[in-house]
Amino acid sequence: MKLITHNVVGLGVAAMVSSLAGCSVACIIASTLLGVIAQNIIDAFSHEHRGRYTRRTRLLHSLEGVTALTLILGGLVAGSLGFDVGNTVGLLVALEASVLSHLLLDSLTPNGVYILGRRVTLARIPYDDPEVNIALQALGLLALAVAVLARL
Numbered sequence: 505m506k507l508i509t510h511n512v513v514g515l516g517v518a519a520m521v522s523s524l525a526g527c528s529v530a531c532i533i534a535s536t537l538l539g540v541i542a543q544n545i546i547d548a549f550s551h552e553h554r555g556r557y558t559r560r561t562r563l564l565h566s567l568e569g570v571t572a573l574t575l576i577l578g579g580l581v582a583g584s585l586g587f588d589v590g591n592t593v594g595l596l597v598a599l600e601a602s603v604l605s606h607l608l609l610d611s612l613t614p615n616g617v618y619i620l621g622r623r624v625t626l627a628r629i630p631y632d633d634p635e636v637n638i639a640l641q642a643l644g645l646l647a648l649a650v651a652v653l654a655r656l
Contacts, residue, residue: 505609509637509644510543513609514602516647522598523651531591532651534581538595539602542573546606559615566618570603609640 518539522532550564563569578599582592607617616625629636 505613505631505640506637507543507547509640510547510606510609511540512641513605513644513647514539514543516644516651517605518598518602519651520647520654521601522594523654525594525597527591527594527598529655530585531587531595532655534585534587535595535598535602538577538581538599542570542577542599542603543606545573545577546570546603560610560617562618562621565607565610567604567607567620569618570607571600574600574603612636 515536519532519536522535527535546564550561550569551558552561564573574596578592578596582595587595607619610631611617611624612627612629613631614625614628616623618624
């Protein structure tokens with residue numbers, strides 16, 4: 505899917521999961537920001553350009569790669585912000601859910617993603633299909649609304 509779709513869904517998922525996990529406001533903000541940052545890291549560092557074609561690589565379009573990214577990035581941020589164990593776990597779970605949303609969305613495209621070394625494709629939707637991207641962005645905003653309502 506398009507990067508804006510990954511950003512909106514990643515933000516919504518991270519906010520919803522951290523909010524439902526009972527994280528502090530600082531943890532929710534950190535996990536939400538990291539959710540968006542991680543989406544951009546995945547796409548910036550895990551594409552290979554060959555002539556006029558671009559394809560995903562296993563580096564960060566794999567279950568193993570995004571889990572490593574979650575542990576490194578989330579661990580560094582939680583440690584630098586001095587989070588307690590509960591908030592650290594909440595941030596890591598929210599960030600993992602956010603990066604897994606990236607894999608789920610990309611698994612809907614013809615090129616798929618890598619799970620335990622195997623390419624997985626759940627559908628053959630073009631990454632730039634406007635209707636699908638808008639619908640997924642709406643779901644991301646819905647997840648964000650759930651996060652806000654859970655904190656009221």
